[in-house]
Amino acid sequence: QQQVKQSPQSLIVQKGGISIINCAYENTAFDYFPWYQQFPGKGPALLIAIRPDVSEKKEGRFTISFNKSAKQFSLHIMDSQPGDSATYFCAASTRYGNKLVFGAGTILRVKS
């Protein structure tokens, strides 16, 4: 029940295209859903996060869509750029976010 399932494992997108990564969870106590971006040799960096009281949140080219009834959330990267090539992790935690449960990660490659 603590798992967060992430798909796909890897994704290749053309420059300017839309990258979509999906996550699903079981634990209804999860209350905070962040997405992290990680480049090789670096620690994960927060991209965008959402709480279950909203169905969508947009920051620049990054959008989280959240479906509480289906217990699913997804990351959309619009106008994908080669610089977006990285590993993306979804995560979830209960209130106050002190223990993040991560998905397995998606390796995104944006072809120029």
Place this chain on the structure above:
Amino acid sequence: KAGVTQTPRYLIKTRGQQVTLSCSPISGHRSVSWYQQTPGQGLQFLFEYFSETQRNKGNFPGRFSGRQFSNSRSEMNVSTLELGDSALYLCASRGGGSQETQYFGPGTRLLVL
């Protein structure tokens, strides 16, 4: 503000040895969490410290321990190292209370031979 710093960045140890990793959180942050990242298991939560107290612990054996000092700096220790402990160990700091965002350091890459 300076980010989360971790030392050392790279470490090579042999089986049976012990290791201590250090993490300095963002100034003013009182919560420090540790995560292990491996290709097989992904990112897994080890433990969280807040105001020098361990508040939460993941499913790791007792060989993994940690502590936090009064200045919020944290150390984690792994005793009797095993080959499977080879991983990237990440520290994340958070302001505490209702501040949810965890800011990660660059990690310490541990190789156990």
